Amino acid sequence: MDFSYTVLIPLIPLALFVILGIFSKKIPPSISGWMGSIGLGASFVLSLYTAYHYFLNGKLNGVYQTFTYKSTWLIFTDKLHIDMGVLIDPISVMMLVVVSTVSLMVHLYSRGYMKGDDGFTRFFAYLALFSFSMFGLVLATNLFQIYIFWELVGASSFLLIGYYYTKPSAVAAAKKAFIVTRFADLGFLIGILVVSYYSGTLDFGELNSLQGSIITGWASTTFMGLSVFTWGLMLIYLGGVGKSAMLPFHIWLPDAMEGPTPVSALIHAATMVVAGVYLVARLFPLFYFVEDGFALNMVAYIGALSSLIAAIIALTQTDIKRILAFSTMSQIGYMMLALGVSKYEGHEGLGYMASMFHLFTHAMFKALLFLGAGSVIHAVHSNYMKDMGSLRKYMPITHITFLIAALSIAGFPGFAGFFSKDEILVAAYENNMLIYISSVTVAFLTAFYIFRLYFAVFWGEDKKYEHTPHESPLSMTIPLIFLAILSFAGGYIPFSEYVTADKMSFTSHLNLPLAAIASSVGIFGIILAFVFYKKVSDLPDRFAKAFGVFYKWTYHKFYFDEIYQFVTKKILFGIVASGAAWFDKNIVDASMIGIGNKTMSISHKIKGMQSGKFQDYAMAFVGGGVILAMVVFYIWIN
């Protein structure tokens, strides 16, 4: 079977980026909007066709085959070479579907949302660049290629967050996102170097192979008690921590909400932030087998901690996009912990399957939540919950689709989120009780904060709006409806037939007791939010006062930003770097300035040669002639 046409999937957005980028001033907005949408529509159709073809026909002896098409790009020695290519494998095909669906919906939505904006074509060019980078990341065949596209995705994110470049807060947020993820990527790079040095290969096929040099020989070289491969994998995971906004590198995600809402939906909800999860899933055999899953434990605990902390912070935020940002961090924590508790064979690999399933459903409902929030923000011209209320009367389609997404994320039975979250909880229950308890708590908190948002925005009291909010145009509501259908129906896809750790299908059954616990916890959260927020009351404020200083800490996001600023400004810049700064200012700069000043003083002295007095010129002439004569005479004599 030939899947080489999949190389077109990233190339169409790349061509779009080049054309829209070069001719951004000359292409009118209506044309660039359609160009972007049609191009992504083509990638969408190709992805669906690939998925249909692969999942129905791709098995050989019950195992899904991996197809790679690559060409050698840079050759350093005969062992060290960097290839570029496409890798077709259950998770990459699934990610193709996810990325192309959400990207297409965001393109269609942006045609309505960004209407009237000056940089409309530039926006679509950047969206195309992002889509190209994400497709390339998903289809990468080796560690270096994934690193290249990883950085490209980070650059696109920078461009898109800083889209409103005249706003200082947007520019600061873009810089923060890029610098934090770049810092994490330093770990990623060192990890790549360590793993590739000791294993001799960068290719995913060779790294992951069960008979390969790593899985059979990881114990050979050790450093400080742990295998070098464990260190390498932990460093690679650091890159994932940065990109997926896990603790401690999560600080960029709330600020990234400065970008336009379609950007938040595409990048910071559905696609880029799951790149870290995808990386761990891609290297899952390594994570599982090396040092009996030491690195995988780290993945699980960081994921669980991030999901808990993010859910707590989301309870107190007032900006709707920030609530959704922390919700994203929490759900990605779920995906990481599901991978972390997973094992490998058949039904034991439930965590892996659950993580990928949740990635799929989360992309749908989180993108829907963000696009719905964008619709609300577009109508009310404010991001804050205090400026919104009773919007169900004015925006029925947005209301219903938002409700569907909220029910899905809360895990209400029947919706997609219920199925995927339930699988994660089962995997946690079977493997790590502490993480299970934390996850159930997070499920409760998720239901509570998302319905807090829902009731405060769509119910509550009717605020004084300057002009009555109206429903968004069709270009914005059609993507909402499509994603709502997927947020409901996506749960019925039998994921365990298609995406598993060892690439063989297994049937998963609904574990009724655990499902009952999960749903009841979710429904309890919904009821609590109903009591607190449906009508305006002072119950939330009384609760906040009762929690006192804990409320204050949570409202300020546990002061992570302030702590990091303190460490960098006072400790790193003030103490550690002061020597180098002194050297730079007083020696390097001084010598450059000194050279300049010396040149000026020499020139000051020499300029007297052009005195304007012809007698001086004559003296120079005669003097030169005499010296020349003396030299000639001296040579003539000898």
Place this chain on the structure above:
Amino acid sequence: MIEGISIYEILTLSSILFFIGIYGFFTRGNLITVLLSIELILNASAVNFAVINTYLYPDFLQGAVFSIFIIALAAAETALAIAIVINLYKLVYSVEVKDTETMKY
């Protein structure tokens, strides 16, 4: 040929005249005096020609003839120089060298 004086003394004389002329050219503050110094230089070289002709090649005439050439040349060159000085005077109303120093840094 002058009795009792060797060539060296007269050559020294012409060199001294030459260098006085050069010194005057570099140092004098009036344009006409600079021209005077140029005359001195030219005449010193004419003396040189005449002396070498008389003392070393007494049967030939070329040296003396060339001296006359030099006199004519000096006259022509001085005429040219005076023309320049007159044109300059029309601009700066002075024959001092200090008033011609405008083309400087």
